[in-house]
Amino acid sequence: MAQHPAFVPPRTLVLVGLMGAGKTSIGKRLAAKLHLPFVDADHEIESAAGCTIQEIFDRFGEAQFRDGERRVIARLLEGQVRVLSTGGGAFMHPETRALIRERGLSVWLRAPLDLLVARTGRRDNRPLLKQGNPRDILAALMAQRYPVYAEADITVDSDERPPEETAERVLAALRHHLAAAAVPADGAVQTDGRGRDA
Numbered sequence: 001m002a003q004h005p006a007f008v009p010p011r012t013l014v015l016v017g018l019m020g021a022g023k024t025s026i027g028k029r030l031a032a033k034l035h036l037p038f039v040d041a042d043h044e045i046e047s048a049a050g051c052t053i054q055e056i057f058d059r060f061g062e063a064q065f066r067d068g069e070r071r072v073i074a075r076l077l078e079g080q081v082r083v084l085s086t087g088g089g090a091f092m093h094p095e096t097r098a099l100i101r102e103r104g105l106s107v108w109l110r111a112p113l114d115l116l117v118a119r120t121g122r123r124d125n126r127p128l129l130k131q132g133n134p135r136d137i138l139a140a141l142m143a144q145r146y147p148v149y150a151e152a153d154i155t156v157d158s159d160e161r162p163p164e165e166t167a168e169r170v171l172a173a174l175r176h177h178l179a180a181a182a183v184p185a186d187g188a189v190q191t192d193g194r195g196r197d198a
């Protein structure tokens with residue numbers, strides 16, 4: 001018998017966090033649990049551009065990548081609710097972050113440095129980590145980005161525990177968040193009847 005989804009979130013869930021935090025792999029599991037479509041922004045960017053993220057960085061540079069990323073994420077935040085995994089820099093771009101805050105529910109997967117180094121070390125598909133020592137780069141990005149990721153609606157630790165367990169903890173945190181704040185499909189989070197910006 002088909003399993004029922006845990007519940008249906010009112011807006012697209014947007015996973016944010018550093019490279020290697022598990023946005024892509026946890027996002028897929030979350031989508032399956034919620035019976036929602038899964039989409040990875042990096043994958044969509046590659047499909048739209050017809051080349052890899054590495055090639056986009058090489059040919060056009062990071063600024064152009066960020067612009068394309070913003071456009072793709074804007075498109076993916078339209079229409080049906082889904083689970084959207086972003087690339088680690090997306091939430092740092094002020095316009096992209098504003099879009100995510102306006103139309104999505106953001107989930108920061110927070111992970112410690114050692115784990116990020118180990119996980120990202122398994123593949124060499126991340127251009128930013130080729131510009132020097134990956135540990136130093138990730139440490140610098142942590143200092144720069146963690147205060148901004150902390151603005152996400154929900155924070156969940158991505159640690160040594162199996163991905164399945166992390167996905168379950170995201171669901172629990174989400175349930176808790178939605179119970180604490182009435183989140184309309186089209187407006188600001190309401191915690192006291194006045195709205196987030198009231």
Ligand SMILES: Nc1ncnc2c1ncn2[C@@H]1O[C@H](COP(=O)(O)OP(=O)(O)O)[C@@H](O)[C@H]1O
Binds near residue numbers: 024166
């Ligand atoms: N417990 C775990 N949680 C998340 N990812 C894990 C875990 N254990 C191993 N990984 C691996 O870490 C790697 C990086 O994860 P990925 O989902 O690509 O991260 P991101 O999209 O945030 O860069 C993947 O190969 C994934 O399978």
Ligand SMILES: O=C(O)C1=C[C@@H](OP(=O)(O)O)[C@@H](O)[C@H](O)C1
Binds near residue numbers: 019
């Ligand atoms: O942190 C970043 O700026 C980036 C993260 C990558 O995605 P993941 O976080 O999924 O690795 C990818 O978008 C690109 O290499 C840039």
Ligand SMILES: [Mg+2]
Binds near residue numbers: 023
């Ligand atoms: Mg990813």
